[in-house]
Amino acid sequence: xxxxxxxxxxxxxxxxMLVPSGAMANTDAKNISDTPPRDLLENVVYEKDxxxxxxxxxxxxxxxxxxxxxxxIHLSDRQEEFIDFRDADKYAERHPELERAAVTYRLGKETFxxxxxxxxxxxxxxxxxxxxxxxxxxxxxxxxxxxxxEMIEIxxxxxxxxxSPMFPEVGPASILPEGVDAKSVYAIIGTPRTKYGFxxxxxxxxxxxxxxxLLSEGTGTIVAGTNQFSRGWAESITPEVAKxxxxxxxxxxxxxxxxxxxxxxxxxxxxxTSYGSNNEEKLMFQPAxxxxxxxxxxxxxFASSEEFFDALGDAKKLQEATIARGISCEECHGAxxxxxxxxxxxxxxxxxxxxxxxxxxxxxxxxxxxNPFNSYFKSACPSCGTEGSQMYFSAHYEKGMRCSxxxxxxxxxxxxxxxxxxxTNQKKACKDCHEVQGEFFANSGKxxxxxxxxxxxxxxxxxxxxxxxxxxxxxxxxxxxxxSHIWNIKVDKDAKTLNPPEGAPRTPGKGWTIARDDxxxxxLDLMWxxxxxxxxxxxxxxxxxxxxxVQSKLPKSLHFKNQEEVYGxxxxxxxxxxxxxxxxxxxxxxxxRAIGKSKLSxxxxxxxLGLARKARxxxxxxxxxxxxxxxxxxxxxxxxxxxxxxADEAAALMKL
Numbered sequence: 001x002x003x004x005x006x007x008x009x010x011x012x013x014x015x016x017m018l019v020p021s022g023a024m025a026n027t028d029a030k031n032i033s034d035t036p037p038r039d040l041l042e043n044v045v046y047e048k049d050x051x052x053x054x055x056x057x058x059x060x061x062x063x064x065x066x067x068x069x070x071x072x073i074h075l076s077d078r079q080e081e082f083i084d085f086r087d088a089d090k091y092a093e094r095h096p097e098l099e100r101a102a103v104t105y106r107l108g109k110e111t112f113x114x115x116x117x118x119x120x121x122x123x124x125x126x127x128x129x130x131x132x133x134x135x136x137x138x139x140x141x142x143x144x145x146x147x148x149x150e151m152i153e154i155x156x157x158x159x160x161x162x163x164s165p166m167f168p169e170v171g172p173a174s175i176l177p178e179g180v181d182a183k184s185v186y187a188i189i190g191t192p193r194t195k196y197g198f199x200x201x202x203x204x205x206x207x208x209x210x211x212x213x214l215l216s217e218g219t220g221t222i223v224a225g226t227n228q229f230s231r232g233w234a235e236s237i238t239p240e241v242a243k244x245x246x247x248x249x250x251x252x253x254x255x256x257x258x259x260x261x262x263x264x265x266x267x268x269x270x271x272x273t274s275y276g277s278n279n280e281e282k283l284m285f286q287p288a289x290x291x292x293x294x295x296x297x298x299x300x301x302f303a304s305s306e307e308f309f310d311a312l313g314d315a316k317k318l319q320e321a322t323i324a325r326g327i328s329c330e331e332c333h334g335a336x337x338x339x340x341x342x343x344x345x346x347x348x349x350x351x352x353x354x355x356x357x358x359x360x361x362x363x364x365x366x367x368x369x370x371n372p373f374n375s376y377f378k379s380a381c382p383s384c385g386t387e388g389s390q391m392y393f394s395a396h397y398e399k400g401m402r403c404s405x406x407x408x409x410x411x412x413x414x415x416x417x418x419x420x421x422x423x424t425n426q427k428k429a430c431k432d433c434h435e436v437q438g439e440f441f442a443n444s445g446k447x448x449x450x451x452x453x454x455x456x457x458x459x460x461x462x463x464x465x466x467x468x469x470x471x472x473x474x475x476x477x478x479x480x481x482x483x484s485h486i487w488n489i490k491v492d493k494d495a496k497t498l499n500p501p502e503g504a505p506r507t508p509g510k511g512w513t514i515a516r517d518d519x520x521x522x523x524l525d526l527m528w529x530x531x532x533x534x535x536x537x538x539x540x541x542x543x544x545x546x547x548x549x550v551q552s553k554l555p556k557s558l559h560f561k562n563q564e565e566v567y568g569x570x571x572x573x574x575x576x577x578x579x580x581x582x583x584x585x586x587x588x589x590x591x592x593r594a595i596g597k598s599k600l601s602x603x604x605x606x607x608x609l610g611l612a613r614k615a616r617x618x619x620x621x622x623x624x625x626x627x628x629x630x631x632x633x634x635x636x637x638x639x640x641x642x643x644x645x646x647a648d649e650a651a652a653l654m655k656l
Contacts, residue, residue, distance in 0.1 A: 004127030014143035040100055044078040049288045050078060050113060053309055054287060058202050063222045071224025074452035076286040081105055084377065091360035103358050104376050105294050109348040110335050112299050113289055115308065119299040121323040125337060135411035140191050143417055145296050147319050148182035151175065153192055155416060164401055166234055173234035177227045179210025179220050184317045188327065189296045192418045193536060194227040194481045201315040203288040207276040224283035226267045230465050231420065232481060236535035237470065241550065247473050248561045259469045273467050278410050280427055295354040295385065297331055299324040300643050317465025331411055332409070346500040351367040351403040356388030361513060363502065376464035380473050380498060380508040384482050386462060390514065391485040392520045394537025421538040438596060440625045443635035450541030456485045456529045460537035468508035476532030482648070493567040497525045526567055531560030574628035578621065580640035584619045587647040588612050590656055611650035618643035
């Protein structure tokens with residue numbers, strides 16, 4: 001085992017980092033047990049030995065000592081992520097019975113710092129559960145954490161190595177950043193769909209690149225930022241496309257200098273973002289135990305902490321000891337599943353651990369004491385992992401729908417996981433529950449049908465990047481790679497789904513939230529539903545670019561550059577439908593009131609009532625559909641016209 005020598009500097013930094021606030025100053029830490037179960041504070045303190053080792057042995061601190069680091073190093077531990085993060089402390093203050101709270105991130109049942117490691121690995125599970133294993137291997141869940149020698153992208157994209165440009169015709173963006181080669185990397189996080197980050201050989205999140213040298217050789221200078229490959233920027237938002245967007249989006253960046261000036265994070269390379277860092281200014285030093293392993297997990301077969309510490313710094317040793325990684329069987333079913341510790345076939349964890357990221361929000365609490373939360377934002381678009389927190393404020397959730405209602409967790413990705421878009425495996429289709437809406441939509445135009453229900457009701461809105469430089473939500477773009485789970489569309493000229501804090505400008509920044517309607521449910525605005533630009537949105541691609549000013553293949557008159565244009569089109573559909581509907585309701589009401597006093601014969605009354613019933617049934621159907629023509633303008637208008645004829649004929653027979 002590498003010797004841990006507690007230098008004065010490391011001791012001071014460790015003390016400041018591990019006990020930075022009152023949240024840990026007055027605790028029962030002395031009662032912390034060495035074995036699970038642990039409470040939240042115990043989980044935080046549980047990584048203390050790992051931190052002490054890193055502060056003494058990680059090469060970044062040697063670089064710093066020699067003056068070879070550009071940017072300030074920020075130490076980020078579990079306390080920051082789980083207790084201090086996004087006003088969790090303020091939420092705990094409102095509940096005297098809680099000493100602390102974690103509102104954004106949740107810990108798994110086990111961590112790779114639990115020794116001996118008890119995981120058996122997905123291959124063992126697959127021996128008895130081949131059907132589930134087969135589906136899982138073809139899912140992105142199985143491939144979100146991979147070793148450098150498993151990167152099939154090298155062959156797929158014809159690369160020399162992981163430092164070669166992925167799209168050389170656009171720019172030099174590569175899977176691994178400058179100066180970080182495969183030798184110094186334990187694993188690469190991400191898939192060909194969205195982005196790539198890396199964990200170094202000490203299991204520390206890579207938030208930096210190395211200038212004029214190699215990390216594996218300890219040469220060059222560590223520079224904050226320009227560390228994460230972002231496919232949407234590297235491949236799709238080329239300089240030419242950026243200029244096209246800038247024609248209608250004031251201030252959209254078209255050069256590297258523009259990017260550096262707008263969002264505060266910046267970059268040196270077109271297609272590589274500064275994630276968890278600010279280019280050349282600040283980098284986050286964050287062990288995987290503090291953040292990454294919550295969702296992008298890895299587990300080992302180390303029998304003791306001594307074995308673990310001995311392997312740190314040696315990527316090959318860590319890889320050889322890895323028994324599970326990615327979102328594998330035991331992340332949900334527990335270490336060993338039913339074979340260890342009596343876990344049974346239960347679910348110690350579930351989808352919500354990674355897909356229900358909340359933040360406490362004072363404005364939300366003032367609006368509704370029962371629901372003081374909103375989805376987690378990194379800047380102006382909801383973060384990855386907020387699908388469940390979006391769904392939480394929906395009629396679907398209220399009616400009992402959960403992730404597994406529609407998704408098979410063993411096969412989330414239906415198509416080839418190496419594709420740049422995701423087609424999810426659906427256990428249920430929208431029309432299974434929304435039969436009437438399905439009928440109307442089946443009679444819409446071919447273009448709308450190509451995008452499916454999700455085309456309007458589940459637009460890609462979420463961000464994986466914290467890529468504030470290209471987040472312009474009012475124009476429905478442009479860092480949006482995750483499907484929203486809000487569904488409810490609000491037809492309004494001005495109402496916006498995503499909003500900054502009250503009084504703040506509508507530019508990317510902290511504190512953005514998802515708006516809610518009078519029933520406290522989230523809603524989608526018309527620009528996101530119809531006019532967004534999203535290069536990883538399967539429904540948009542299937543729908544020939546829908547109404548995106550950049551991607552649409554429709555006539556230019558149907559390219560929507562702002563919400564007012566969308567609203568005008570939708571109202572043009574809906575107004576005659578609503579007018580006809582109201583006419584039918586009013587006429588049938590008059591008939592109902594007058595029929596009892598009518599002197600018509602029974603035969604004539606039967607004819608009137610039959611016509612009125614047909615008109616009412618159509619009106620009921622149109623009302624239940626609820627789209628007022630948006631699910632199929634001609635079909636809906638035709639039905640309403642038919643209902644008007646029935647109602648008017650019945651009224652004429654009664655001489656009303």
